[in-house]
Amino acid sequence: MTHITFKTSLIAAAILLAGCSSDDNNSNSEQTIQPVSAVAIHTVASDYTSGQQVLILDSDTYQITNTKIALTDIKTDYTIKTYQDDLYHIGRYTIDTIEKFTAEDMENSAYSFSTQQAGEEASGNPYDIVFVNEEKAFVIRYGSDKVLIINPSATDESDFITGSIDISAYNAGTATNPTAADGLINDGKLYIVMQRMENWVPQTAYVAVFDVQTGEEIETNANSEDNLKGIPLNGINPQQDSLTAYADNLYITSNAAYSTTDISTSKIEKISLDNYALTEVLNASDIENNTANVLSETIIVNDEQGYFYASSGWPAVSNLYQFNPSTGLITQADVAATVMNAEGIADIALDTENRLWVSVSSDAAPGVDVYSVEDNSLLENRITTELPPVRVEFFY
Secondary structure: OOOOOOOHHHHHOOOOOOOOOOOOOOOHHHOOOOOOOEEEEEEEOOOOOOOEEEEEEEOOOOOEEEEEEEEOOOOOOEEEEEEOOEEEEEEOOOOOEEEEEEOOEOOOOOEEEEOOOOOOOOOOOEEEEEEEEOOEEEEEEOOOOEEEEEOOOOOOHHHOEEEEEEOHHHOOOOOOOOOEEEEEEEOOEEEEEEOOEEOOEEOOOEEEEEEOOOOOEOOOOOOOOOOOOOEEOOOOOEEEEEEEEEOOEEEEEEOOOOOOOOHHHOEEEEEEOOOOOEEEEEEHHHOOOOOOOEEEEEEEEEOOEEEEEEEEOOOOEEEEEEEOOOOOOEEEOOOOOOOOOOOOEEEEEEOOOOEEEEEEOOOOOOEEEEEEOOOOOEEEEEEEOOOOEEEEEEEO
């Protein structure tokens, strides 16, 4: 097994920042531009029982240089997150762990700590880690009414969880948690989007806003008719990777209720980061001849260019679209060849070098396609993987 060597000049430079990742945890307008040193690709068997891998890819040659975390355990509900040059392996439902790998040793984990607080019996189901810096981050948990505050650099488990944020005010009806699906930090504020499931029926989704330093919730005054401080959405059922920020707006992608026939409730909306005003950008019914596909993850390149993908059925077949975030106009369909090949998309990610990475979750030809956002040309023939890729993350 080859050990990957990161670009030490980047590490030595004092300009390291949060890794630009699939869910874009920081506004790209505030990022210092720096090149990608490596790419992590998380793959999982389509039956979710036979294994998973994390592949490390050289970002210049597109060659896989390392295979990490090759498991055959029946528990495969994992995801990954990177921060600077560290990799975090997140065990989700009933696993409830975060395992850290550092640039100095990608062969052996630095730690594996529980994400369950004392007394918690039901799985917290950690979905995402949102980083403030090397010593502070938030863990968004789908199965809990508490967002964890952690120290990612802790060396002892007793020092790992340092606090929590209570989001139980957003529980819907008889639900015991608000099913938080994603988080993002922008300009000192933590944004958390919640599906607010009740008996697996999504209620009005909300985005809550917290001060990063104090953990106190911020009153947005978005709705005078409720007793909640957050922002109610019109789109229903936002999923993981549903938040992205660009310039003065927070974009939210919602998936619609399960098995719905009203695809117009699957939307891309934006919240003004100045006054929290909510505006619809587009919805799934705006797609020409679309009767079933609902929207997934959104990437914003600039004021006039963004991407999202839409899918339906199982196994899913997905279409990658280019659109104008300012007008909501869809400017190109079939950016990728996934519809023609009857393939699904599991993740899209934009790196700092204007490359769009598309995880193609085909059983027949799984892998990652890389496109230039300058002209939507394919930069590299499919980077093939043994198992379908479900997430792409970047090291800087």
